[in-house]
Amino acid sequence: SQQGEEDPQALSIQEGENATMNCSYKTSINNLQWYRQNSGRGLVHLILIRSNEREKHSGRLRVTLDTSKKSSSLLITASRAADTASYFCATSSGNTPLVFGKGTRLSVIA
């Protein structure tokens, strides 16, 4: 069964605003990863957060993980038009393969 569920399904913001996407999952995990997919392209790995970590930063990206709530959030600060893409969370559990959510479609309007 599907592990990660992103929320919202779609998000539209103005350039310069912050964008927050959430991911909920069902079972215990080894790590949680966020990927970006531009239209017509493959997925690009953004950030990986391990189950014993609570927060991680990479440039304008901030990821949090709350294992007690089985949820994660991805914050993109000072968004740009180039951030327009779909964002997926993916969970790693035990020896099972990565399981991807359905993604959040982010539109950043210039």
Next chain:
Amino acid sequence: DTAVSQTPKYLVTQMGNDKSIKCEQNLGHDTMYWYKQDSKKFLKIMFSYNNKELIINETVPNRFSPKSPDKAHLNLHINSLELGDSAVYFCASSQSVQGSGEQYFGPGTRLTVT
């Protein structure tokens, strides 16, 4: 240099035909994957190979047969294509065996079955 490449990028074919998609990675990774992304953007693992050995085979019809001639290549052959096979197929690779690490994706192959 392209890390994970796939050919062809687009594939349009008729029901009943047999087709192949090729994938190559130049990252030196030991593990390669095939994913299917449907029209709703849901991405699902199909196969995983580690060092030419099949390690994951999700519930995929046996019309789909992966072949790994060496650890840098993982090709996907599909027999007797059906309308429901229309999707975007992504190849990916990673250093870790169990798929727990970062994965690198190819650009995708959009398969349309008419």
